[in-house]
Amino acid sequence: MTNLEKYRNAFVEGLGVSEDQVDGLTFQAVPAWDSVGHMSLIAALEDAFDIVFDTDDIVDFSSFEKGKEILAKYDIVI
Amino acid sequence: MNVRTLTSELLGSHCYLLIDGDHCTVIDPGDKGLIDPVITEEQLTVDQVILTHEHCDHVYGLSDVKEKYHCPVIASEKCNDNLKDSRKNFSQYYNAFLGVQNRYDTDAQKEIEPFTTSADEVFEGEKTIEWRGHHIYMRETPGHSPGSICIVVDDELLFSGDTLMGEDVTETNFIGGSAEDLREKTMPWLESLPGCLKVYAGHGDSFVLRNRLNDKEI
Numbered sequence: 001m002t003n004l005e006k007y008r009n010a011f012v013e014g015l016g017v018s019e020d021q022v023d024g025l026t027f028q029a030v031p032a033w034d035s036v037g038h039m040s041l042i043a044a045l046e047d048a049f050d051i052v053f054d055t056d057d058i059v060d061f062s063s064f065e066k067g068k069e070i071l072a073k074y075d076i077v078i
Numbered sequence: 079m080n081v082r083t084l085t086s087e088l089l090g091s092h093c094y095l096l097i098d099g100d101h102c103t104v105i106d107p108g109d110k111g112l113i114d115p116v117i118t119e120e121q122l123t124v125d126q127v128i129l130t131h132e133h134c135d136h137v138y139g140l141s142d143v144k145e146k147y148h149c150p151v152i153a154s155e156k157c158n159d160n161l162k163d164s165r166k167n168f169s170q171y172y173n174a175f176l177g178v179q180n181r182y183d184t185d186a187q188k189e190i191e192p193f194t195t196s197a198d199e200v201f202e203g204e205k206t207i208e209w210r211g212h213h214i215y216m217r218e219t220p221g222h223s224p225g226s227i228c229i230v231v232d233d234e235l236l237f238s239g240d241t242l243m244g245e246d247v248t249e250t251n252f253i254g255g256s257a258e259d260l261r262e263k264t265m266p267w268l269e270s271l272p273g274c275l276k277v278y279a280g281h282g283d284s285f286v287l288r289n290r291l292n293d294k295e296i
Binding site for chain 1 (some may be wrong): 165170181251253255
């Protein structure tokens, strides 16, 4: 599985959204991605890539695209 | 028996003291130092702690209570499992959660460090204890979290944790939460209870069960 597939799967599992909703998704664009769902998404990403996010990065993780930039800080290229 | 409500700075979660004579049972010691002033002033003996679920805003003060009062802590087995994991008890994410909320619509609140803790007496399904002549029935009510329980005291009072809230819809999208479990396992049981029960929830005001079940979406 590629990193992009793992990344997209984390959104599907963490937020419970469908695959076709994932690309370009932003915080609060769907009901599932509220502040509570955000934490489930973060947990799913941490599990998928075996990392632990810094608090500031969790707060800054505001979109599907922004998340790619943040993961790069953990040496994960999407 | 009196019920004393103490409200924590952590998301306004409630800790409840069930006071009978000079003894008490603590439900959800959500913050450090929350119960000590009352225990000291009223010279109470803490007989036990019961946890409605594993989330940090309900258990942040647990380790202090255990250390100070040396009392047993009762929780569901799943709750206990998750207490031992700072991600699953949410303390790992709590400050970030506040950060995300503050960025959009709320004022700053108290921050905490990630922690783990544990219970002493765990159960699966249901458990009943007698305490100073009071009947305390505990039952797993998954949905908000895997380890959630509700507590019925003397067939009069229901301590619902975050399983059933007075004003808000029950959050089921926390890590391990399940809307299906809430709907399929927990709601049928809640709906089978006497409607006259007075409900003390994990946040917000108390209410009468039948009013809430008939009122709006859970």
